[in-house]
Amino acid sequence: MSQPIPTGPGQHQVTGRKYTFAPRMAKTPKSFIREILKVTEDPRIISFAGGLPSPALIDVDNIAAAAASVLAKDGQVALQYSTTEGYRPLRQFIADRYKKRLGLEVSPDEILITNGSQQCLDLIGKVFIGTGDHVAMERPGYLGAIQAFSLFEPIFHPVILHEDGPDPVQLAHTIRNYPVRFFYGIPNSQNPSGITYSAERRMEIAGILEKSETLFIEDDAYGELNFNGKSLPSLRQYIPDQTIITGSFSKILAPGMRMGWVVAPLPIMEQLVVAKQASDLHSNYLSQRIAFEYLQTQNIDTHIEKIRASYCHQRDVMLSCMAEFFPDTVLFTRPQGGMFIWVTLPESVSSMAVFDAAIKENVAVLPGSPFYIDGGGNNTLRINFSNSTEEKIRTGIERLASVIKKQCNQ
Amino acid sequence: MSQPIPTGPGQHQVTGRKYTFAPRMAKTPKSFIREILKVTEDPRIISFAGGLPSPALIDVDNIAAAAASVLAKDGQVALQYSTTEGYRPLRQFIADRYKKRLGLEVSPDEILITNGSQQCLDLIGKVFIGTGDHVAMERPGYLGAIQAFSLFEPIFHPVILHEDGPDPVQLAHTIRNYPVRFFYGIPNSQNPSGITYSAERRMEIAGILEKSETLFIEDDAYGELNFNGKSLPSLRQYIPDQTIITGSFSKILAPGMRMGWVVAPLPIMEQLVVAKQASDLHSNYLSQRIAFEYLQTQNIDTHIEKIRASYCHQRDVMLSCMAEFFPDTVLFTRPQGGMFIWVTLPESVSSMAVFDAAIKENVAVLPGSPFYIDGGGNNTLRINFSNSTEEKIRTGIERLASVIKKQCNQ
Numbered sequence: 001m002s003q004p005i006p007t008g009p010g011q012h013q014v015t016g017r018k019y020t021f022a023p024r025m026a027k028t029p030k031s032f033i034r035e036i037l038k039v040t041e042d043p044r045i046i047s048f049a050g051g052l053p054s055p056a057l058i059d060v061d062n063i064a065a066a067a068a069s070v071l072a073k074d075g076q077v078a079l080q081y082s083t084t085e086g087y088r089p090l091r092q093f094i095a096d097r098y099k100k101r102l103g104l105e106v107s108p109d110e111i112l113i114t115n116g117s118q119q120c121l122d123l124i125g126k127v128f129i130g131t132g133d134h135v136a137m138e139r140p141g142y143l144g145a146i147q148a149f150s151l152f153e154p155i156f157h158p159v160i161l162h163e164d165g166p167d168p169v170q171l172a173h174t175i176r177n178y179p180v181r182f183f184y185g186i187p188n189s190q191n192p193s194g195i196t197y198s199a200e201r202r203m204e205i206a207g208i209l210e211k212s213e214t215l216f217i218e219d220d221a222y223g224e225l226n227f228n229g230k231s232l233p234s235l236r237q238y239i240p241d242q243t244i245i246t247g248s249f250s251k252i253l254a255p256g257m258r259m260g261w262v263v264a265p266l267p268i269m270e271q272l273v274v275a276k277q278a279s280d281l282h283s284n285y286l287s288q289r290i291a292f293e294y295l296q297t298q299n300i301d302t303h304i305e306k307i308r309a310s311y312c313h314q315r316d317v318m319l320s321c322m323a324e325f326f327p328d329t330v331l332f333t334r335p336q337g338g339m340f341i342w343v344t345l346p347e348s349v350s351s352m353a354v355f356d357a358a359i360k361e362n363v364a365v366l367p368g369s370p371f372y373i374d375g376g377g378n379n380t381l382r383i384n385f386s387n388s389t390e391e392k393i394r395t396g397i398e399r400l401a402s403v404i405k406k407q408c409n410q
Numbered sequence: 411m412s413q414p415i416p417t418g419p420g421q422h423q424v425t426g427r428k429y430t431f432a433p434r435m436a437k438t439p440k441s442f443i444r445e446i447l448k449v450t451e452d453p454r455i456i457s458f459a460g461g462l463p464s465p466a467l468i469d470v471d472n473i474a475a476a477a478a479s480v481l482a483k484d485g486q487v488a489l490q491y492s493t494t495e496g497y498r499p500l501r502q503f504i505a506d507r508y509k510k511r512l513g514l515e516v517s518p519d520e521i522l523i524t525n526g527s528q529q530c531l532d533l534i535g536k537v538f539i540g541t542g543d544h545v546a547m548e549r550p551g552y553l554g555a556i557q558a559f560s561l562f563e564p565i566f567h568p569v570i571l572h573e574d575g576p577d578p579v580q581l582a583h584t585i586r587n588y589p590v591r592f593f594y595g596i597p598n599s600q601n602p603s604g605i606t607y608s609a610e611r612r613m614e615i616a617g618i619l620e621k622s623e624t625l626f627i628e629d630d631a632y633g634e635l636n637f638n639g640k641s642l643p644s645l646r647q648y649i650p651d652q653t654i655i656t657g658s659f660s661k662i663l664a665p666g667m668r669m670g671w672v673v674a675p676l677p678i679m680e681q682l683v684v685a686k687q688a689s690d691l692h693s694n695y696l697s698q699r700i701a702f703e704y705l706q707t708q709n710i711d712t713h714i715e716k717i718r719a720s721y722c723h724q725r726d727v728m729l730s731c732m733a734e735f736f737p738d739t740v741l742f743t744r745p746q747g748g749m750f751i752w753v754t755l756p757e758s759v760s761s762m763a764v765f766d767a768a769i770k771e772n773v774a775v776l777p778g779s780p781f782y783i784d785g786g787g788n789n790t791l792r793i794n795f796s797n798s799t800e801e802k803i804r805t806g807i808e809r810l811a812s813v814i815k816k817q818c819n820q
Contacts, residue, residue: 017651017675020591020623022540022562025681028688052491060485067477075470079664081462115525115690122689126561130432131541147688151536152432181430213430241427254489256695265427271435278438278557279532280525284694285666 028150029143029370036366039359046396049364051191051339052387054314057307058254059298066293067286074289082285084277086113086261090292094247094261101224102234110263112272113283117221117260119276120246121148121184124217126275127268128181129154136174136183138166140342140371140380142191142219145184156373159183161190163333165197168204175212182215182244188232189222189338192371192382196336199232206238218245224252224304226337227312241265249291251339252304257287311339314385318393325401327408332383339386342368345379349407354381357403363396438560439553439780446776449769456806459774461601461749462797464724467717468664469708476703477696484699492695494687496523496671500702504657504671511634512644520673522682523693527631527670529686530656531558531594534627536685537678538591539564546584546593548576550752550781550790552601552629555594566783569593571600573743575607578614585622592625592654598642599632599748602781602792606746609642616648624652631658634714636747637722651675659701661749662714667697721749724795728803735811737818742793749796752778755789759817764791767813773806 036049070078085091091108098104114120121144129135129152137145139158146156157174160167166185174180183205187197197205209216216235223231236243249259264272276282294300318341322332331344343365345351351367358365368380385393446459480488495501501518508514524530531554539545539562547555549568556566567584570577576595584590593615597607607615619626626645633641646653659669674682686692704710728751732742741754755761761777768775778790795803 018623019675019677020538021681022536022538022543024540025537025684028684030684050491055486055490058486058489060481060489063489064478064481064485067481068474071470071474071477075474076465076468079468079470079473079666080465081460081660081665115694118688119690126432127435128430128432130434133432144688144691151685151688213428215429250491254696255491256489258690258692258694265429267429271431274435274438274440275561278554278561279689280529280668281554282668284525284668284697286664286697287694 024151024153027153029147036364039364045359045362045364046388046392046399047364048383048385048388048396049366050387051384053251053255053339054310054386057310059294059303062298063254063290063294066297067290069297070286070289070293078286078289080285082282084273084282086111086283087285087288087292090288091261093292093295098263102231102237104234104236106263110266110269112262112264112269112276113288114260114262114276115258115280115283116250116255117219117246117248118144118148119279120260120262121145122151123262123272123275123279124182124244125149125152126279127271128215134178134180136171136180136214137373138185138190139373140192140368140377141184141373142186143370145219146371146373149184154181158372158374161193161195163195165195165201166205168201168208171205172208175208175214180212180214182217183209184217184219186219186221187235188220188226189335189340191221191338192340192366192368193342194333194335194338194340195342196226196232202233202235203238206235209242210239214242216243218243220245221248221251222338223247225308225311225339227308227315228336229308236263244268252300252307253291253294257291258284259287259291308337311337311386314388314390314393315341317390318383318385318397321394321397325398327401327405329408330404339384341383341385343381343383345381345404346408347379349379349404351379351381354403354407357407358400361399361403363399363403365400434561434563437563439557446774449774455769455772455774456798456802456809457774458793458795458798458806459776460797461794463661463665463749464720464796467720469713472708473664473700473704476707477700479707480696480699480703488696488699490695492692494683494692496521496693497695497698497702500698501671503702503705508673512641512647514644514646516673520676520679522672522674522679522686523698524670524672524686525668525690525693526660526665527629527656527658528554528558529689530670530672531555532561533672533682533685533689534592534654535559535562536689537681538625544588544590546581546590546624547783548595548600549783550602550778550787551594551783552596553780555629556781556783559594564591568782568784571603571605573605575605575611576615578611578618581615582618585618585624590622590624592627593619594627594629596629596631597645598630598636599745599750601631601748602750602776602778603752604743604745604748604750605752606636606642612643612645613648616645619652620649626653628653628655630655631661632748633657634662635718635721635749637718637725638746639718646673654678662710662717663701663704667701668694669697669701718747721747721796724798724800724803725751727800728793728795728807731804731807735808737811737815739818740814749794751793751795753791753793755791755814756818757789759789759814761789761791764813764817767817768810771809771813773809773813775810
């Protein structure tokens with residue numbers, strides 16, 4: 001088969017056949033990350049480019065035991081079709097955990113099990129975004145969300161992310177001037193920046209949204225990975241009927257099972273369930289049962305403590321290497337949790353040039369510009385610390401520093 | 411939480427909060443099937459309403475062995491993030507099986523692993539359907555496809571399904587008059603009708619489409635469940651660059667793992683991969699690995715033979731009971747495979763009335779009208795035979811027959 005030859009917007013040609021695709025496809029960015037990850041499959045490369053959990057912190061043996069137990073005691077049911085909403089005891093577990101961790105009252109009826117939290121974004125896009133509808137996002141914003149929402153052809157409005165959260169003046173201004181369907185954000189250890197909204201900023205954002213019809217989509221993929229163990233409030237505490245939370249087992253259990261969930265007020269949940277059913281009937285039921293069995297038989301808090309301790313140490317090593325090796329003109333965030341550090345190079349330095357030069361030194365980093373819906377960020381990098389050992393972090397950051405120094409001097 | 415009070419098109423109210431949903435949601439039918447399945451959860455009810463495989467034909471022990479083996483030998487990888495396209499050896503297996511079963515040349519690069527074949531329909535909708543684009547479907551047509559495509563707001567054109575396949579004159583007429591993006595059909599043991607396109611009709615349909623830009627979406631969920639063991643050709647044999655095939659492990663392995671796939675020419679596959687990545691990154695990788703391990707260690711042909719023999723017998727029992735108990739004015743299909751028989755009542759008899767009366771006799775059937783995109787079918791029923799024992803089939807059909815007789819005499 002030959003490679004496709006682009007012949008114009010939305011059309012491709014192969015063996016003479018032209019295909020016409022829906023306009024939305026031309027608006028959906030291909031994942032630059034995905035292309036980079038292909039480059040970094042080479043085992044000689046130290047990769048800070050991806051967003052993978054540490055494989056050493058996947059509790060394989062106990063997940064295997066949970067799988068064996070589910071299949072032995074209820075295999076015929078666990079392998080059969082199931083309900084769109086998901087396994088109710090798992091939804092109850094998630095609801096109970098919100099109560100315990102954040103003091104939030106959540107009913108299992110307000111929870112839908114999804115294929116990782118990425119699918120929540122697809123379902124939210126389906127339910128809320130008509131072509132040309134207005135959506136606000138952090139700047140920089142999570143690339144997966146930009147991709148998921150782009151399929152529904154919204155008009156994006158960036159809201160600058162400061163060290164303590166989104167700019168409240170810009171958010172208020174945007175909401176005043178446009179009928180913004182929702183503001184999407186990651187209050188805890190944001191991807192890509194590592195920033196956590198302060199407690200004050202959360203209240204302020206809630207106060208701004210409360211006066212509007214704009215919803216808050218609270219992507220909480222990293223909420224359990226806060227290194228000091230102290231959780232800041234969800235916006236659901238302040239504006240419950242305006243907040244949709246997305247959650248994930250990918251960072252605390254295992255990403256390969258694609259287990260996530262969305263929490264939404266009942267009238268919204270009703271629509272999300274219709275969208276979910278049309279999209280893929282229901283999420284993998286076997287994996288839902290395995291996840292629940294694991295959560296019943298193992299202490300997830302102990303496991304999360306291990307993850308936190310390890311990632312916290314990896315972050316500390318990386319930050320101290322950055323402080324030691326990077327030129328003073330390079331800025332970087334000090335994330336309270338999650339998996340990423342955000343690096344800002346001097347304005348004259350191109351992160352694409354740094355990427356190219358670093359790959360030659362067998363170090364992969366992620367240029368930050370794809371995270372900017374309105375362009376910019378050409379001097380930024382997202383650096384992952386969760387998927388590299390202490391030794392690789394030291395070696396990789398030292399090499400990266402010398403690449404950056406050379407670029408600064410050009 | 412109180413139940414939502416509808417306040418107008420696309421709006422719901424709860425505790426004073428109004429929500430505005432995207433216009434597509436108002437166009438997407440809620441699943442009547444889903445509502446019915448809730449009614450039929452009562453174990454006293456004999457249900458012919460669903461579309462579930464026989465639980466006795468899910469090979470739980472060997473799937474459990476495959477799961478244990480994958481987790482023991484490669485757990486850290488099987489539980490980690492993976493590629494959007496899916497596990498390559500599994501895609502190679504699927505490609506090889508097309509060669510063996512249908513003589514089709516398919517490259518693994520043309521295969522994407524999905525969450526059951528339902529997700530293929532969502533991805534195809536994303537890639538091809540812009541608002542108001544034209545889509546043709548069989549009449550009656552698969553409800554899951556109606557739901558999936560509706561989210562992208564097409565204009566549907568029904569093409570009447572005869573005993574040997576879709577009406578060629580109507581299809582040609584539709585394609586001549588509208589720029590139809592694709593014609594969606596299920597050539598083997600269609601859901602809901604049980605109809606299989608004849609060999610001649612397949613060639614004829616391909617000939618009609620070949621002269622147009624219209625693609626054929628060949629949903630082949632039941633292709634392996636043909637009771638005589640003889641496969642009729644895929645339209646990919648005739649119009650390879652115009653055919654997209656969707657496949658599923660749900661009917662031959664286990665539906666709970668939500669494993670399906672889509673086969674498409676490379677320029678289309680490129681777009682499907684972008685859509686898949688935006689939708690949920692990739693399908694459950696653990697289940698992909700389990701499925702592949704199972705297929706490597708077990709003989710799937712032997713297993714499929716068992717399924718065919720059992721479903722064929724269940725069909726025969728049901729057909730003979732229908733012949734014995736149904737009034738002569740009731741017509742029914744004689745499917746060559748799959749899981750469904752399609753029943754046409756006299757025009758004066760309402761299948762909703764039959765549904766209501768049958769439930770009181772602890773028998774559940776599925777009224778056929780939701781399968782008609784343009785209304786109609788009010789005297790039709792879809793009857794599933796794969797999920798009931800011989801004894802339940804006899805009891806259920808006898809009870810259903812007496813309900814139908816009463817309705818005929820009213």
